[in-house]
Amino acid sequence: MSQMLQIHDQLREMILSLDLGPGERLTERWLESRFEGSRTPIRAALVRLEGEELVRRDGRNWIVAPIDLGELEALAEFRIPLETTAVRLACARASAADIAGVEEMLDACQSGAPREEWHRVGTDFHVEIARLSGNPFIVKAIAGAMTRLSRARWLEVWTEPSREQAWREHRRILGFIKANDPDSAAREAADHITDTRDRLLRSLNEDRRGLRARGFAVIGLR
Amino acid sequence: MSQMLQIHDQLREMILSLDLGPGERLTERWLESRFEGSRTPIRAALVRLEGEELVRRDGRNWIVAPIDLGELEALAEFRIPLETTAVRLACARASAADIAGVEEMLDACQSGAPREEWHRVGTDFHVEIARLSGNPFIVKAIAGAMTRLSRARWLEVWTEPSREQAWREHRRILGFIKANDPDSAAREAADHITDTRDRLLRSLNEDRRGLRARGFAVIGLR
DNA sequence: AATCCCGTTTTGGGATACCAGTATTGTCCC
DNA sequence: GGGACAATACTGGTATCCCAAAACGGGATT
Structure with missing residues (x-):
């Protein structure tokens, strides 16, 4: 290379x-x-x-590039229409094997896994779902959005229950795709994005002091 | 610079x-x-x-970069959720002055205008509408999509009526935003994207011979 | 006439040289 | 000690140089 x-x-x-x-x-x-x-x-x-x-x-x-925590809302606003579309298309187009592949990815991340692993899978899940839509533009847009989100997510204080909650939501989305229920999958995906955004914002707000101590400008965080 | x-x-x-x-x-x-x-x-x-x-x-x-006419469908599929979201947000957020600015842009393109002008305004309209949403991620995504579409649109055989049709649709979308009717605006935007895609594909199909003569590989065009 | 082969050319990848502008620092004067 | 200012060090922008590898061409062979 x-x-x-x-x-x-x-x-x-x-x-x-x-x-x-x-x-x-x-x-x-x-x-x-x-x-x-x-x-x-x-x-x-x-x-x-x-x-x-x-x-x-x-x-x-x-x-x-600085992290602008103020763009977290805009990012969720951007992701919702794209990811709901993605899961709907996935219902129509994804093969059982494709779905199984994503399922496997989620399974591979057990509770003992290191932080990096959770972080990576939590990001890749959304990209892989987008891939199931078969639309390369959606894939790239989601991948870009998750990249922008990625660093802010390191700053998040991950509690065990919130992480479990996120994983449950991932599984539910995938379940609805598997069950070929696009409406429920889309609703679940939208809710998940909203929930995740709120969890993230709450966590960052609670940890402002910690962030500043670690040298991060907490710009744009309401 | x-x-x-x-x-x-x-x-x-x-x-x-x-x-x-x-x-x-x-x-x-x-x-x-x-x-x-x-x-x-x-x-x-x-x-x-x-x-x-x-x-x-x-x-x-x-x-x-080659033009892959096969991606025109995927592009429309990508644009629809984004642009419907954009017009909905525009209804909620755009000021009268913002809307007037876009209106002016459309007005500036009179029937005597050169081909380049029509082409440019036809692209910029969508980007400006996206801008009214106030969401920078949507703006960038739409701008990127319009860039990818741009070259294929040069290949299109523009008949007077089809161009008029597109402009009527633009005005209708803007009208619904102005009237603060998000549902109608969104429906109109989705229809416009679909119509435009169909017009484009029909035109390119009818002109395959012409395209090839001009040296364009008509790959991916069904 | 088709094909293979080897020397030549041209290509992009990388390293280096040079420049102009900018920030910094150190110094000198007050 | 503090502020103005000049020498200096360092930056990114550009030009140029070198290299290995790929592309090309032309002649010999069949």
Whole structure:
């Protein structure tokens, strides 16, 4: 694989895992030494990441895209029509094998699993459901939305019951798709997105102090 | 403005105007002489355009993204839930001044206007409506969808009546938003997207011969 | 005439060199 | 000690250079 793609993926991972703080400045020279490559592939990776909005320009400088918690509502508003459409289409189009694949993914995440695993599966579930719709534009849009959501979800204080609740909702959505009940699946999906948003916002609000202590600007959080 | 952005914008325009044929190979050296800049900014522009899916890699080469007419259905399927949501939100949120702005845009496109003008306004209308929703994610998604549609719409054989029909539908949508009738606006928007898709597909089907003569692969067109 | 093969050319990927602008720092004067 | 200012260090933007690999071409062979 080309060096640029390696750098892109690694940097992406570092950003999404909060290894690099939101808003943190990135100089091409630092990245040069960090990844032991020249500025050429590094610049390409940065331009690419800029397209994914994981990196942004601040004047002439590069910075890790800040987390704007104020966009959480808009994100839910965006996801609801898309994901309800996705599950409806999934009911019409997904094969039993496709559905089983997603089910398996959920099963693989047992209660002993590490935090990263829960985080990843919780994101991938929505993308995989979107994939069942067979519409690549929906898939990409949902994947992008989940990426933007991803870092804020690390900040969330996950309690066992809230996590269990989310998983129950995932299973219910999948169950309705399996049962070929598009209306219920769509209702469940919309409710899940709303619930998740509220859980997230509540958690972040309760933990404002903790967030600030960890150096996160709590901008846009009402 | 940086040279890279200039190159990006010019190249983008050349692609969207079909100045560069879909599938056409782009060598960095040709672009170098064409834009009188070195490969560095050109490569950055290409990476950027790749993110917008206007340019693609074919092995090691760069090519102008082909037009896949088969994705027209998926695109409509994607737009309908988003744009119906957008008009509903617009009803709730758009100010009279905002609406008047869009109205003005439609008015500015009189029957004597050049083809480019119709094309541009026909695209921008949907983006502006999305903007009235106040949701930036919806705006960006619609803008991206309209970009992908853009080139196929150049291929369309525009008859006077079909163009008039589209404009009537635009006005109707806007009228319902103005009248604060979200249900009608949403229905009208969905119908418009479906109608437009059908008009486009019919036109392209009738003109297959013409398309091929102009060098366009009619892939994915049923 | 078709095909294979090898040298040449051209390509994109990466590294480096250079520049102009900007921020920083250190210093000198008050 | 504090503020103005100049030298300096560092940044991203661009141009150029080098390389390996892929594409191309042309001639020899069948």
